[in-house]
Amino acid sequence: MRTKTICILGGAGFVGQHLVRRLGEAGWHCRVPTRRPHRHRDLKLTRHLSLLPVSSLDRATLAELFAGCDAVVNLVGILNEDGSSTFERAHVELVRELTAAATEAGVSRLIQMSALNADAIGGGSAYLRSKGAGEDLAHQAEGLQVTSVRPSVIFGRGDSFFNRFASLLELAPGVFPLACPDARFAPVWVGDVCEAIARALDDPRTIGRRYDLCGPRTFRLEELVEQTASWIGKRCLLIGLNDRASRWQANLFERLPGKPFTMDNYWSMQTPSICGEHNGLLELGIHPSDIETIVPTYLR
Structure with a gap:
């Protein structure tokens, strides 16, 4: 063959x-x-x-x-x-x-x-x-x-989502201002x-x-960051920013090296990143894996 x-x-x-x-x-x-x-x-x-x-x-x-x-x-x-x-x-x-x-x-x-x-x-x-x-x-x-x-x-393993937040949390001085805390992801x-x-x-x-x-569950961004902090054993006070402060942070951060957060990122997060009635994984016969069973294995 x-x-x-x-x-x-x-x-x-x-x-x-x-x-x-x-x-x-x-x-x-x-x-x-x-x-x-x-x-x-x-x-x-x-x-x-x-x-x-x-x-x-x-x-x-x-x-x-x-x-x-x-x-x-x-x-x-x-x-x-x-x-x-x-x-x-x-x-x-x-x-x-x-x-x-x-x-x-x-x-x-x-x-x-x-x-x-x-x-x-x-x-x-x-x-x-x-x-x-x-x-x-x-x-x-x-x-x-x-x-x-x-x-x-x-x-x-190797992602730029949980790994990035883990790195930022490690550097945080006990307080972590989080833009768009209510943004939703699956x-x-x-x-x-x-x-x-x-x-x-x-x-x-x-x-x-x-x-x-999509994965099997929907989370607010604040919940995902809180869970990340728990997995890496970091005690940190998360401060969810309101819309005005989130825009201010985006305007500031997009001028930093590496652009950790931009206004375009902000606009993307205004639309929930979740599936509607149809999750393609299920249509393809795939049972979606949960973050609880995967993420701790590489963050810890």
């Missing part, structure tokens, strides 16, 4: 590293392009993986990467803009280039990583509007069989997201579908 080959854009990132392991175990040969292969030497230990150095992801380069592939997964995404790295470029222009390159290379299957609440017109932030525009472009591409996954905040485990992608690849019934992915 011929080994199937898949190119994973963003495969060296948080979700990507988990996905290449899951697909490698299933027998897929994974191509992972990266600008800095020396930073990801540990990935070379993954079964059926080729780490490919690239300087850009223009259409010609993408067509070369996709040649001989059976499928493509696009995980590329940014939470904040920085210089030349813009939402338009990362979430929209790249999708336009990769769909054209996939057609040129004869690849017909694409899994597009989007985001819960992504909407090109009605999205509450520039991030969500650009994610929605990219998702729409993927589904509208002629000759491509597309499935998109739309997760809430993703957690797991955190979804990275392993479940990767399982959803793996199952979608093997199931033609998922073609053309857009799956919202």
Whole structure:
């Protein structure tokens, strides 16, 4: 039986590293392009993986990467803009280039990583509007069989959610001012997201579908941060900021190195990141994992 080959854009990132392991175990040969292969030497230990150095992801380069592939997964995404790295470029222009390159290379299957609440017109932030525009472009591409996954905040070993709050709490001098404390999330485990992608690849019934992915419970942000403090054994007084103070913090923090919190993050958090009536994990036969069973294992 011929080994199937898949190119994973963003495969060296948080979700990507988990996905290449899951697909490698299933027998897929994974191509992972990266600008800095020396930073990801540990990935070379993954079964059926080729780490490919690239300087850009223009259409010609993408067509070369996709040649001989059976499928493509696009995980590329940014939470904040920085210089030349813009939402338009990362979430929209790249999708336009990769769909054209996939057609040129004869690849017909694409899994597009989007985001819960992504909407090109009605999205509450520039991030969500650009994610929605990219998702729409993927589904509208002629000759491509597309499935998109739309997760809430993703957690797991190496995540930038619980790990970031844990680091900030460790530095806090006993008091922690928290913006948007009432923002709601349904955190979804990275392993479940990767399982959803793996199952979608093997199931033609998922073609053309857009799956919202959520964990089993909904939390306020303040509850998640309180739980994080408990898991790392940090005693800290959380002070939930009102709307005006949250905006003030966003305006200040987006000027700091690394942009820990921006106005666009603030606007994204005004829309609850939770699933409606349909959780795509359940539709795909996956029982969502709870934060209680996963997060303590890597924070402690």
